[in-house]
Amino acid sequence: MAKSSAKVTKIHANPVAESLQHLLKDTYALFLLTHNYHWNVEGQQFVSLHTLFEQQYTEMFAAIDEIAERIRALDAYALPDHYAEMLQAVKNLSNPLNKETDKDKTADRMIANLIALHESVVKSSQAAKKAAVKAGDDESQDMAIGRIQVHQKSLWMLKAIVK
Numbered sequence: 001m002a003k004s005s006a007k008v009t010k011i012h013a014n015p016v017a018e019s020l021q022h023l024l025k026d027t028y029a030l031f032l033l034t035h036n037y038h039w040n041v042e043g044q045q046f047v048s049l050h051t052l053f054e055q056q057y058t059e060m061f062a063a064i065d066e067i068a069e070r071i072r073a074l075d076a077y078a079l080p081d082h083y084a085e086m087l088q089a090v091k092n093l094s095n096p097l098n099k100e101t102d103k104d105k106t107a108d109r110m111i112a113n114l115i116a117l118h119e120s121v122v123k124s125s126q127a128a129k130k131a132a133v134k135a136g137d138d139e140s141q142d143m144a145i146g147r148i149q150v151h152q153k154s155l156w157m158l159k160a161i162v163k
């Protein structure tokens, strides 16, 4: 009993680590979705979207590792109890492939889902930045600012594609 409560304490070691755990979960969900759409996108924009999604999931894969290792540096565990929530974020979106429609509309629906998740990652990054500022944790603040910049840039690109 004592052992498990010690573990809980370590999981939520500090508010910065906790905010980074949420950022990690949200980034992972977006990574999974982007990778999936890289495989499944079709239509006239196939080549450009297939390539753009690859650039985005590759960048996120590296970032996920950085965020997770920052959480460990803060003496907390990375993604300890967020797996179900992470998959739920993807499941909550409508699946563009389930709809009988033309391929270009499917691609637009994929982009709309990606925009929604990028926006939620920006919010998680902003929450992490706020927690880091409050704690005087410059390194986590710097990481959070970097993530905000990346996801805002991705949002600009994705929004520029949809009509």
Ligand SMILES: [Fe+2]
Pocket (backbone or CB within 6 Å): 038, 054
């Ligand atoms: Fe690929």
